[in-house]
Amino acid sequence: MLEWWDFLWARTAEQWQAIGSVGTLAIATLAAAVAGVQAREARQLRIAQSMPEIVVDFETQSVLVEIAISNTGQTTASDVKVAFDPPLESTLIESGRTKMLTSKLLTEGIETMPPGKKYRLMFEHAPDRYKRDDLPRTYTATATYRDTRNKRHAATYVLDFDTYYGYNQVTLYDIHDAAKALKEMQSLMKKWAEFGQGGLRVFSRDGDAKDRRMREEFEEMRRDEGAGESEAEDSSSAESSFVGQIITRVVRRFGGRNND
Structure with missing residues (x-):
């Protein structure tokens, strides 16, 4: 029985060259297979990124709940249709405060929807919804659409009201709020007039002159107080001198009698 080293030493140069060629071919084949897999994955990633x-989701505006349909991809979608299971119900629909069920977006779909486009449909008043036990808490939304290659796609989302129970948010004001405020200011300014109740009162003030007069009055007050204190001191000194003279006379008189 030959040992493995005997097998190795028994090989000729031509045999070793053949073995090396087979090994090189195997390595090249493996590298080509890996490169093919990587190229296929990169292509699939590019396709996915360009889709x-x-x-479809719930979005809140204060106590209102809206259904938002948006294209978050990189290319335009076409023939967009959205279906809900169970059918949509809300207190706003019951009271007629929203006509979303008759919206063309839901009845006929969206013909084209470019990247970043979003549609918002007012759906529900949250406090009223949580008081109702007869209305569904969750909906399953299914969106179907076509990509730029006319290939059909479908995506399913669960819209859950309980997700927003106890949910607080900060109200953010955007450019639309600023435009609304400017319109209100414009409407108010149109009412300004020179006469009547709609005018704008303007007050002018010479601050430097008023401050100067106040300083002068303050200095004059301090001088008056200082003069009053000096007069009080002089009066007190005179009284002390008068009392002292009387005491001196009394002492001299009675003292003189004692000496007699």
Whole structure:
């Protein structure tokens, strides 16, 4: 029985060259396979990144709940349709405060939807919704759409009201709020007039002159107080001198009698 080193030493140069060629071919084949897998994954990633993506979700505006349909992908989606299970119900729909069920977005779909586009439909008043036990708490939204290659896609989302129970948020004001405030200011300024109740009163003030007069009055007050203190001191000195003279006379008189 030959040992493994005997096998190795028994090989000729031509045999070793053949073995090396087979090894090189195997390594090249493996490298090509890995490169092929990487190229296929990179292509799939590029396709995925260039796809439209239609998202359906709840969004809140203070106590109002809206259904938002948006394209978060990188390319335009077409023939966008959204269906809900169970059918949408809300207190706003019951009271007629929203007509979303008759919206073309839901009845006929969206013909084209570019990247970043979003549609918002007012759906529910949250406090009223949480008082109702007969209305669904969750909905399953299914969005179907086509990409730029006309390939059909579908995405499913669960919209859950309980997610927002006890949910607090900070109200952020954007450019639309600023425009609204400017319109209100414009409406108010149009009412300004020179006469009547709609005018704007303007007060002018010479601050430097008023401050100078106040300083002068303060200095004059201090001088008056100082003069009053000096007069009081002089009066007190005179009284002390008069009393002292009387005491001296009394002492001299009675003292003189004692000496007699």
